[in-house]
Amino acid sequence: MANTFMEGKKSQDCINLVLAAGLFVSPWVMGYMADSVPAWNAWIVAVVLGALAIATLSVFAQWEEWANLVVGLWLIASPWLLGFTSNAGAMWTHVILGALVAAVSAWAVWDERQNPHAHA
Template identity: 50%
Template structure:
């Protein structure tokens, strides 16, 4: 599979990580665990995207998938689902990062084939 499509996913994840990183200031999140979660998760997503752009390894995409899923569910796990702005930002960015990572895993991995008996 052409790596250029996967690179587009990495660039998109880099942008999403940067948005999440700066979201407490952009959207005025209150200080505390929801801002910390946004900053730390945004840094992790951006660093993984940069690493994937520099030298692709499938483990980076699996980690991005895990971090994206964490960001998606973190409003409920950390108890800030009542803050609609922070929740919306986390759910949307988490879902997009997870989807992009899953797509990149799918396009870069060879298809699974069952062994044929002869």
Template identity: 50%
Template sequence: MENWTNAKLCDVANLVLGAVLFFSPWIFGFEAGRASENATIAGIVIVALAVAALTAFAVWEEWLNLIVGLWTLVSPWVLHFQGTRAMTVHVVIGATVAILAALELWMMSQNPPRLTTNR
């Protein structure tokens, strides 16, 4: 557990959030349609990016996570399912994923990875 960093904890949180988004049509009873399709696709992408970041971190994964989080946040207005339970789930999860990705990008700018090891 000592090898876990704040960035890895953010990736685990994104993994859980992506899974919740993926299963949200069944958990929260969305109607079949744009909201449930978007939740399924965005959830899969967030989970895949979190798994990729946990196995071999790369900055581009966090940028993609930021983009997917922002898409999930604005998708109720773009896909016209505002005013629903699906909107609430998308906005909360999208904002959280985007904030976590931005936080990881900020942490990376403060402490960039070293290419050499200190002995």
């Protein structure tokens, strides 16, 4: 059971790493490079998300999954909090990737609660 649990953790962290990479390149791919607020938000959050995913891949810590959840929620809220809802590409990129990050992180937290000693 522990091996399956750890494989699931690695999958979740790899998914977050891929989402971080997608977020990082999104200003170029989605065409909002000229709008500095969402572009910088994407780059900063992508670096934080990537660092958390790499850290969690190295040594599991539940707080990192909670931090990822907060990062996902920030991505969802940031178009309104930072005022770039008028840029549809940037807004939807942040909302969709934020929802995916939050969902993967919630899944990781749920896994940990179902198997609290499996990571030891």
